[in-house]
Amino acid sequence: MNNNYIANRSKGKMKSDILKIGAMAKADKALGNHVIDATIGVFLNDDKSINTVPAVIDNLNNNVTKNVGYAPITGYPAFKEGLLKWYLKDQYEKRINEYYIPFGATLGGTGALSIAFNIFLDPNQVVLLPSIMWGNYKLIAKKAGLKYDTYQLFNSEGNFNITNLCTKIEEYSGSQSNILIVLNDPCQNPTGYSLSDEEHVRLIKKLNKLSEKVNITVIYDIAYLDYDGNNKQVHKIFNNLFNNEVKFLPVFAASCSKVFGMYGFRVGAIFTFIKDEELASNITAAIESQIRGTYSSPNGPALNCLGNALLGEDIDKLSNEIYNNTITLKERTTYFINKLNETNIKHLPYKSGFFVCLPCSDSYDICEKLKEQHTYLIPIADDIVRIAVCSLNISEIDELVMVLKEVM
Ligand code: PLP
Numbered sequence: 001m002n003n004n005y006i007a008n009r010s011k012g013k014m015k016s017d018i019l020k021i022g023a024m025a026k027a028d029k030a031l032g033n034h035v036i037d038a039t040i041g042v043f044l045n046d047d048k049s050i051n052t053v054p055a056v057i058d059n060l061n062n063n064v065t066k067n068v069g070y071a072p073i074t075g076y077p078a079f080k081e082g083l084l085k086w087y088l089k090d091q092y093e094k095r096i097n098e099y100y101i102p103f104g105a106t107l108g109g110t111g112a113l114s115i116a117f118n119i120f121l122d123p124n125q126v127v128l129l130p131s132i133m134w135g136n137y138k139l140i141a142k143k144a145g146l147k148y149d150t151y152q153l154f155n156s157e158g159n160f161n162i163t164n165l166c167t168k169i170e171e172y173s174g175s176q177s178n179i180l181i182v183l184n185d186p187c188q189n190p191t192g193y194s195l196s197d198e199e200h201v202r203l204i205k206k207l208n209k210l211s212e213k214v215n216i217t218v219i220y221d222i223a224y225l226d227y228d229g230n231n232k233q234v235h236k237i238f239n240n241l242f243n244n245e246v247k248f249l250p251v252f253a254a255s256c257s258k259v260f261g262m263y264g265f266r267v268g269a270i271f272t273f274i275k276d277e278e279l280a281s282n283i284t285a286a287i288e289s290q291i292r293g294t295y296s297s298p299n300g301p302a303l304n305c306l307g308n309a310l311l312g313e314d315i316d317k318l319s320n321e322i323y324n325n326t327i328t329l330k331e332r333t334t335y336f337i338n339k340l341n342e343t344n345i346k347h348l349p350y351k352s353g354f355f356v357c358l359p360c361s362d363s364y365d366i367c368e369k370l371k372e373q374h375t376y377l378i379p380i381a382d383d384i385v386r387i388a389v390c391s392l393n394i395s396e397i398d399e400l401v402m403v404l405k406e407v408m
Contacts, residue, residue, distance in 0.1 A: 009145075014139065018039060018040065018135070018378055019040070021039050021367075021376055021378060022037065022039040022040045024371070024376060025037035025039055025376035028371075028374055028376075033374045034374060035374045035376065036374065036376065036392070036396050036400050036403070037376045037391065038376065038377050038387045038388045038391055038392055038396075038400065039376050039377065039378055039388060039391075040388055040391060041189060041354050041355065041388055041390060042263060042388075042390065042391060043258065043325065043329065043354065043390040043391070044390065044391045044392075044393075046393040046394075048393075050261065050263070051325055051328075052261035053259075053261050053321045053322055053325070055309055055314050055317050055318035055321055056260050056261060056262065056306060056309050056318065057261075058309075059305040059306070059308050059309040060265075060305045063304060063305050063308060064301045064304075064305055066301075066304070067300060067301060068300070068301055069300060070296075070297050070300060071105070071297045071298050071300030071303055072297065073104075073291050073296075073297050074103060074104040074105060074284070074287060074288060074291065074298075075103075075104065075105025075269070075298050075303050076300070076303050076307055078304075078308070078311055079269075079303040079304070079307035079310075080101075080103045080105070080271075081307070082306065082307040082308075082310030082311045083256075083269055083307075083310060084096070084101065084103075084271070085310060085311070086310050087225075087234070087235070087254075088234060088238065089232075089233065089234045091234055091238075091242070098273075098275075099273040099275060100273075100274045100275070100276075100277060100280030100281075101271055101272070101274075101280075102271065102272055102280050102281075102287060103269060103270070103271040103284075103287075104269065104271070104284075104287035104288070104290075104291055104298075105267070105268070105269050105298040105303050106267075106268045106269055106270055106291070106298060107267075107268065107295060107298060107299065108255055108256075108257055108266045108267065108268040109221065109253050109254060109255025109268040110136065110255075111266070111268055111270075111295075112252075112255070112268045112269060112270035113137070113140050113221065113253045114140050114144065114294075115270050115287055116180075116217075116219050116251055116253060116270055117141055117144035117146055117180070118290050119283070119287065119290055120178060120217045120219075120249075120251070121146055121176075121178060121180050122178075123144075125146060125176050125178070125180075126146065126147045126148060126149050126176065127146050127148050127149075127182065128150070128151050128165070128169070128179065128180065128182065129141070129148050129149070129182050130150060130151060130182065130183075130184060130188070131150040131152050131153050132154075132348070132357070132384060133150070133153075133182075133184065133189075133190075134184060134190065134221075135380070149172070151164050151168045151181075152165075153191070153193070154348070154349065158348075159199065159349075160193070160195050160199045160203070162199065162203050162206055165203075166210060169214070170210070173213050173214035176214070177214065177215060178214070178215045178216075179210075179214050179216045180217050180219065181217070181219065182218075182221060183218055183221065184221040184223070185200075185220060185222075185237065186222075186225060186227075186228035186229075186235070186351070186352060186353070187224035187225070187228050187351070187352045187353025187354065189223070189353070189354065189355055190355045190357050190378075190380045190384070190386040191348045191349065191355070191356075191357050192333070192348075192350040192351060192353040192354070192355050192356055192357070193348070193349050193350065194351040194352055194353070195237075197236055197240060200237065201240055201244060204244050205244075207248045208245065208246065208247040208248065210248075211247040211248045215248075216248035217248065217249040217250075218248055218250050218251065219253050220237060220250060220252050221253045222235075222237065222252055222254055222255075223253070223254070223257065223258055224258055224259070224352075224353045224354060225237070225254075225259065226322055226326060227258070227259070227329055227352055227353050227354070228351070228353065229352075230323070231322050231323055232319060241273070249272060249274070250272060250273070251271075251272045252269075252270065252271050252272065253268070253270055254268050254270075254271070255267075255268045256268055256269075256306060259322060260306060260322075262302065266299055266302070267298070267299060267302050267303060267306060270287060329353075329354070329389075329390060330352070332389055332392065332393075332394065333350070333352070333353075333356065333389050335394060335397060336356060336389050336392075336397050336401075337350060339397065339398070339401045340356075340404075343401055343404070343405050345358060345401070345404055345405065345408060346358065347359075354388055354389065354390035355386050355387060355388055355389065355390070356386075356387050357380065357384050357385065357386050357387070358384070358385045358387065358404070359383060359384055360383060360384070360408060361383065362382070362383070363380070363382060363383060363384055363385045364382070366379070366407060366408060367379045370403065370407055373406075373407070375400065375403050387400070
């Protein structure tokens with residue numbers, strides 16, 4: 001007998017400190033201190049309440065207990081229809097006739113990523129992640145039995161580094177028959193980078209060429225999609241894929257946390273657009289068995305409510321509410337970036353989204369010093385500090401810039 005009850009594959013503590021640092025900020029506040037907490041990727045209103053979408057909340061209030069039964073393994077058809085209509089707008093009919101769309105409702109975007117990591121690679125294969133990334137990808141990969149390598153996110157001009165990604169694909173195409181890449185776009189966490197149309201189309205062409213040698217699956221992590229551009233139009237990420245020849249497999253990991261304000265309800269989806277019937281049916285089967293063998297079925301009551309809201313007559317109201325949220329975020333981040341520029345504090349290339357990153361010499365040291373001033377940020381890498389601007393109001397941004405000026 002010994003105390004070694006935990007299997008080797010489940011040993012090891014989580015290294016990610018985001019939630020821990022967030023908890024420190026809360027504890028500091030509870031002591032009565034004036035705290036600036038820019039740790040967690042949750043969009044807060046100016047009064048620090050969680051930013052939600054009233055049309056979604058109304059539906060939850062009225063309907064969440066109306067159907068508490070188990071949902072089908074891949075979710076209710078109305079949820080699939082509602083979410084795809086949300087993304088595809090007036091192209092919905094055209095695209096559902098043009099493509100097979102394997103689809104699974106998941107436990108958040110995290111659930112979608114976990115399913116994708118499990119179904120597109122075998123254990124010990126390598127998934128390609130961005131060099132600056134949402135750290136949870138690494139843990140999701142580990143839990144799927146995968147290894148990971150990183151591609152350089154930026155080139156020396158501060159643009160998306162297509163060349164390095166292609167080099168990595170070539171490197172692994174010698175030893176792996178399937179290549180899996182995560183592209184967190186638009187509004188990349190943590191940088192806020194979004195690919196331009198030109199970059200995306202160039203990437204598609206390069207991936208097409210490489211697909212002649214090896215099967216490539218690209219997971220588009222679109223957790224923050226509606227915070228980029230105008231949410232009333234089909235996002236360019238879809239148009240670029242529909243309007244160009246695509247020889248790789250584009251798979252979407254969608255999250256209903258950030259855009260629909262349903263963080264704790266754990267709603268998301270995995271889906272793809274495919275012309276080959278057999279491949280589509282195999283992907284659906286793989287998604288189904290992955291769901292059934294892990295958590296059996298998704299959160300039915302929440303899917304039901306969001307499906308109702310997305311297909312209901314208040315859809316324009318819902319869309320306007322989300323539009324207003326995106327404008328509020330844009331105002332805050334533009335204000336912050338302008339302040340940084342005025343103060344000569346460098347930031348990594350930012351286009352849209354919840355976070356802004358500052359390059360620095362020692363992020364851990366800087367974050368420790370900031371804590372002494374009751375200011376909590378995340379050291380996302382040795383030389384990068386992440387700021388969740390989504391959780392700050394304008395007066396906190398002013399205060400933060402003053403503190404940064406002093407410490408950096
Ligand atoms: N992808 C990115 C880049 C994220 O930042 C997050 C959450 O922070 C997720 C996916 C997953 O979100 P959720 O599982 O809450 O839908």
